[in-house]
Amino acid sequence: MEPLIRIRPPGERGREVLRRDAAVISPSVTREYPLVLEKAKGMNLWDVDGNRYLDFTAGIAVMNTGWNHxxxxxxxxxxxxxxxxxxxxxxxxxxxxxxxxxxxxxxxxxxxxxxxxxxxxxxxxxxxxxxxxxxxxxxxxxxxxxxxxxxxxxxxxxxxxxxxxxxxxxxxxxxxxxxxxxxxxxxxxxxxxxxxxxxxxxxxxxxxxxxxxxxxxxxxxxxxxxxxxxxxxxxxxxxxxxxxxxxxxxxxxxxxxxxxxxxxxxxxxxxxxxxxxxxxxxxxxxxxxxxxxxxxxxxxxxxxxxxxxxxxxxxxxxxxxxxxxxxxxREEGFGDRVTARGDYLVKRLRELAERHPVIGDVRGLGLMVGMELVRDRSTKEPAPDERGMVLRRAFERGLVLLPAGESVIRASPPLIIGEEDIDTGVGILDRALEDIRGG
CATH class of the missing domain: 3.40.640.10 (Type I PLP-dependent aspartate aminotransferase-like (Major domain))
Structure with a gap:
C-alpha cells in the first residue's frame, strides 16, 4: 500500500456526496472534516475517491475487533x-x-x-x-x-x-x-x-x-x-x-x-x-x-x-x-495486548509532548487515550482552535482522529492495532503539530 502521506482535498465524487449530505441530512449532525467513506478493513478506511486512511477512531470506539472482521x-x-x-x-x-x-x-x-x-x-x-x-x-x-x-x-x-x-x-x-x-x-x-x-x-x-x-x-x-x-x-x-x-x-x-x-x-x-x-x-x-x-x-x-x-x-x-x-x-491474552499497545501509544504521545508545548497532558487506560491541547501549560488554557487545526491536518495526511472534551484529541483505534500502526499515526500527528506551529 502507498504511504499515508498526502495533502489533498476531497475528490469530485466526495464533493458531490457532501453537497447532497448538506441538502438533505439534519443540520444537527456534525462533520469533523470532509471524509466520505466507501469501505473499511482492519485498521484502514477508504473514501469514495480511493484515498486510504489509518483509523484511530474505531468508528467512535465501535469497531474494537477491526473494521469488517x-x-x-x-x-x-x-x-x-x-x-x-x-x-x-x-x-x-x-x-x-x-x-x-x-x-x-x-x-x-x-x-x-x-x-x-x-x-x-x-x-x-x-x-x-x-x-x-x-x-x-x-x-x-x-x-x-x-x-x-x-x-x-x-x-x-x-x-x-x-x-x-x-x-x-x-x-x-x-x-x-x-x-x-x-x-x-x-x-x-x-x-x-x-x-x-x-x-x-x-x-x-x-x-x-x-x-x-x-x-x-x-x-x-x-x-x-x-x-x-x-x-x-x-x-x-x-x-x-x-x-x-x-x-x-x-x-x-x-x-x-x-x-x-x-x-x-x-x-x-x-x-x-x-x-x-x-x-x-x-x-x-x-x-x-x-x-x-x-x-x-x-x-x-x-x-x-x-x-x-x-x-x-x-x-x-x-x-x-x-x-x-x-x-x-475471548482469545487468550487479548486484554494484555490492548494494555501493552495502550502503554506504547501513551509513551509515543508523551515523546511528542516533549517537542510540542501545545500538548498539556497525555493520559489513558488501555487504548482509550486522550491528548489535551493547551495554549499555555502553566495556565492550562484550553486550545480548541488549535485542536481543530491538528485534526484537519492529520486527516489531510491520512490519519483519522476525533475530538473529545473542550480541547482533547482522543485516540480510540481498533484494538487490533500494532506498534507499526501506532508509529505511523504518531508520525503523522507530529507533522500535523509542526504544521500548526508554523502557521
Whole structure:
C-alpha cells in the first residue's frame, strides 16, 4: 500500500456526496472534516475517491475487533440467511439467549440478567427506569462533562456541552457534580480529587439539594469518554461504591464507550475492583450493528413482564454479530495486548509532548487515550482552535482522529492495532503539530 502521506482535498465524487449530505441530512449532525467513506478493513478506511486512511477512531470506539472482521461479517451473513428480525419481544429465538449467556460470562459474578436495546442511549434509558422501579426513588446523580446519550433520560444525565441540552428542557431530576480530573483537579489536589468529589456529594449535595434516600442511582463513566478521556484516580470508584452502599443507592456504570476491552479489561470499572449494580453496554458489543445492553443482578432486575421492552432489541443479526465479537475477545491474552499497545501509544504521545508545548497532558487506560491541547501549560488554557487545526491536518495526511472534551484529541483505534500502526499515526500527528506551529 502507498504511504499515508498526502495533502489533498476531497475528490469530485466526495464533493458531490457532501453537497447532497448538506441538502438533505439534519443540520444537527456534525462533520469533523470532509471524509466520505466507501469501505473499511482492519485498521484502514477508504473514501469514495480511493484515498486510504489509518483509523484511530474505531468508528467512535465501535469497531474494537477491526473494521469488517471476516468472522463478524460471516456471522451476520449466515444469520441473515436464516432469521434477521425474530421479534424477540414476543417470540423466543436462540441467538439472543446464547448472546446473553456468553455476555454474563465476561462480567463479575451476580450480573446475570440481560435486557436488550438498540443503542447505548437506550441502555441508559432502561437503567434509569430499572433503578427507579427497584428503588422506589426518583432522583439521579451524574457528572459534569459526562455524556450518556441524546434521548430524554440519557440527555438528562448528560452535562457535557450546553448546546446538547439547549432548548430541550425540562429534564428528569438529575443533580450534576464535578468529575474527578487529575489534570484539572476538583479541590486543587490531583492526589485527593476523587475523595474530594465524593465528599462534595455527601457534604454538599446531600445537605442542600437532595436527600440520599431520594436518590435512585449514581450514574458514572468509569473513564470519562466524550468529556475528554479522563482517567479518574484509582480510589474514586471504590469511594463511590461505598457511598452508594451506605445510602442504598444503585451504582450504574456507563461502559458504552469504555467496555469490551477498550481499557484492557472487559469492563473499565473492574480495574479498581468495583462491581456496579447495573452495567450499560453498547458500541463495540454489537460488532458494528445497532445494539445496547443493560445488565443487572436478578435481584435488581425485578420489573414485571410488560414493564419494558423493545421491538428490535435483541434482534438476531446484532446478537450474531455480538457472539462473533465476543469469540474474538475471548482469545487468550487479548486484554494484555490492548494494555501493552495502550502503554506504547501513551509513551509515543508523551515523546511528542516533549517537542510540542501545545500538548498539556497525555493520559489513558488501555487504548482509550486522550491528548489535551493547551495554549499555555502553566495556565492550562484550553486550545480548541488549535485542536481543530491538528485534526484537519492529520486527516489531510491520512490519519483519522476525533475530538473529545473542550480541547482533547482522543485516540480510540481498533484494538487490533500494532506498534507499526501506532508509529505511523504518531508520525503523522507530529507533522500535523509542526504544521500548526508554523502557521
Amino acid at each position: 471476516p468472522d463478524v461479517v460471516a456471522a451476520i451473513r449466515e444469520q441473515a440467511d436464516r432469521l434477521s428480525h425474530g421479534a424477540f419481544m414476543d417470540f423466543c429465538s436462540e441467538p439472543p439467549v446464547q448472546c446473553a449467556e456468553e455476555l454474563v460470562g465476561f462480567l463479575p459474578a451476580g450480573l446475570d440478567r440481560v435486557y436488550y436495546a438498540n443503542s447505548g442511549a437506550e441502555s441508559l434509558e432502561a437503567a434509569m427506569k430499572l433503578a427507579r422501579h427497584h428503588s422506589g426513588r426518583n432522583y439521579f446523580i451524574a457528572f459534569h462533562r459526562g455524556f450518556h446519550g441524546r434521548t430524554y433520560g440519557a440527555l438528562s444525565l448528560t452535562a457535557g456541552k450546553a448546546i446538547q441540552r439547549r432548548g430541550f428542557g425540562p429534564f428528569l431530576p438529575v443533580v450534576h457534580v464535578p468529575y474527578p480530573d487529575p489534570y484539572r483537579p476538583f479541590g486543587g489536589d490531583p492526589a485527593t480529587c476523587g475523595a474530594d468529589v465524593v465528599a462534595y456529594i455527601e457534604d454538599t449535595v446531600f445537605r442542600f439539594e437532595v436527600a440520599p434516600d431520594e436518590v435512585a442511582a449514581i450514574v458514572v463513566e468509569p473513564v470519562l469518554g466524550e468529556g475528554g478521556y479522563v482517567v479518574p484516580p484509582p480510589d474514586f470508584l471504590p469511594r463511590l461504591r461505598r457511598l452508594c452502599d451506605e445510602h442504598g443507592i444503585l451504582l450504574v456504570a456507563d461502559e458504552v464507550q469504555s467496555g469490551c476491552f477498550r481499557t484492557g479489561r472487559f469492563l473499565a470499572s473492574t480495574h479498581t475492583g468495583v462491581v456496579p449494580d447495573i452495567v450499560c453496554l453498547g458500541k463495540a458489543i454489537g460488532g458494528g450493528l445497532p445494539f445496547g445492553v443493560t445488565v443487572a443482578s436478578s435481584e435488581v432486575m425485578d420489573w414485571p413482564p410488560g414493564s419494558h421492552a423493545s421491538t428490535f432489541g435483541g434482534n438476531n443479526l446484532a446478537c450474531a454479530a455480538s457472539l462473533a465479537v465476543m469469540n474474538l475477545l
